[in-house]
Structure formats: C-alpha cells, structure tokens
Amino acid sequence: MEGGETSAAFHSSIVYSLLQVKWRFRRCFGVEDKLLRRDMQTRANGEGGRQKRTRVRALILGFFLFLGVVMVLESPLTRVRGMVVTGNTSVTEQAILEASDLHNGMSLWQVNASAIADKVTAAEPRVQSVTVHTDYLSGTVTLAIKEKQIVAVLASSGHFYNLLSDGKVYTQAAANAGFTWPLVTSDHLLNVQLGQAPDPAVADICQQLSQIPRDQANLISEVHLDNFGVATVYLVNHFAAECKQDQFATCMKEMTSAVAYFKGKGYAPGLIDMTGGQPYRYTPFSTPSEGKG
Secondary structure (H helix, E strand, O other), X not given: OHHHHHHHHHHHXXXXXXXXXXXXXXXXXXXXXXXXXXXXXXXXXXXXXXXXHHHHHHHHHHHHHHHHHHHHHOOHHXXXXXXXXXOOOXXXXXXXXXXXXXXXXXXXXXXXXXXXXXXXXXXXXXXXXXXXXXXXXXOEEEEEEEEOXXXXXXXXXXXXXXXXXXXXXXXXXXXXXXXXXXXXXXXXXXXXXXXXXXXXXXXXXXXXXXXXXXXXXXXXXXXXXXXXXXXXXXXXXXXXXXXXXXXXXXXXXXXXXXXXXXXXXXOOOEEEEOXXXXXXXXXXXXXXXXXXX
C-alpha cells in the first residue's frame, strides 16, 4: 500500500513538472512573439514616417523651385531691354518695330520669331523676310531684314507702276520721273492693284529679273510679253531679241553674246530670234524706231 502511494506521488510530480515546462515554454515564445510583432510594427511605423518626411521635403523643395522660376520669369533680366533692326534700306526702323509689336519691358519668353516675321512681312510689302535673334544675356532682340527690290516698271492703260522682285505692284510711278529699271508691257489683260501681282507672266519675269546681274538688267529697255509665252527684249543699243518667257534669265547671257556677234559683223540693229536653237535668225528693222532703245 505504501509503495502504491509513493508511485502515485511520483507520477503527480512528473505531470506537474511537465505542465510547468509547457507553461514556461508557451510564456517564453509568447513573449518573443509579442516582441517580434512589436518590432515589426515599430519598423513599419518608422518606414511610414520616413516616407512621410520624404514627401514633405519634396513638397517644400518643389515650392521653392516654383518660387525660383517665378522670380526668374519676372526678373528684369528676362525682359526685352533693346531692339536692333538691320538690313533695311527703304523701310524705316520705326515702321518695322511697330509692325513687329516688340517693345521694351516685354518678357523675352514672349518673343515669337515666326509670329514677328509674319507680322512684319504682312505690314510691309518691301520686306521679303525677317530673321529674329534673341540675346538672352543682354536682353536684345535683333531683326535682320531682307528687302524686295524694285526690278521693273509696268506700263498699263497709260499708267506706270513699280514692280517688286516677286511681281507685286509696289507704288504708282510718275510718267515724267524717268525710269532706271526695265519697262514691262504685256498683251495680257492685266488686273493692276497695289500689293498684288497683275499677272502670272509679269510675276515670272520680275522674279527672273531679280536673278540676273544688275549690269545685264541695265542693258534692257523693255520686255514685252505676248499671249504665246514669248518675251521680246528691247535693248538700249536698239537691238531686240525674242526668247521663251520662262527662259528669259537663261537667255540674257547668250543674248548679249549674240548682239555682240551681229554688231561685230557690221549688222544694223534688228531682231534676233532666240526661241529656237542656234544659229539664231536675224531680221533687220524696217525703221530705226522698232528698236525702242
């Protein structure tokens, strides 16, 4: 009986010991689990705080950058402080600047080169092109002007008109003023209006006249255009030559050589037919007045 009680007590003590171990084990790992969860939460909070601080710094930096850009844009250093016009001979600087809408004090960022060129060429018929250069360091805007030149005088219905290099009518010319440019006449029905080309053939001849050297243009007294695409060129030496209208500029050099050839042979002033190939046909004038020199 005594041995059985001893065995029961021993068994109870073992069970108690195992329960204590189990309790301590759970307590230990439970604490560690709590600590682990707390550490993870702390780290998560730390990451969130860092991200929040980063966003705040980015917002502050962006604000000051925006403020800096505004200050630069509104600074006197980014304003137009000077304007220069070059290349103009017949159009005044004041007229060009007024047409451009440029003025001191406007923002350099508002200087639109293509818009300025369009405004000036639309307002001034003599202006062919405008090149705009902006110097941001000095605040200077330079307008380089290329002008159209008067290349001929159109005779139509008893009136005379100065023609520009693109064939447009520039101004009416006084009949008694004397002309330093070739006279252009035409068999075509012309629609003469200031600022407009009176006829495509007239415009074509003017464009070709602008391409030939001035000394060759000075040899021409008159260019007459017929209805068949032929230009008759009357020279100041009383000779004349016929050529295809669209080949006028090309024929001018050959024309002077042909005239020199016939003059060298002792021929009197006459008409040289250059509408075909060489040899050119020569026909003397029946009267000296036909030369129109």
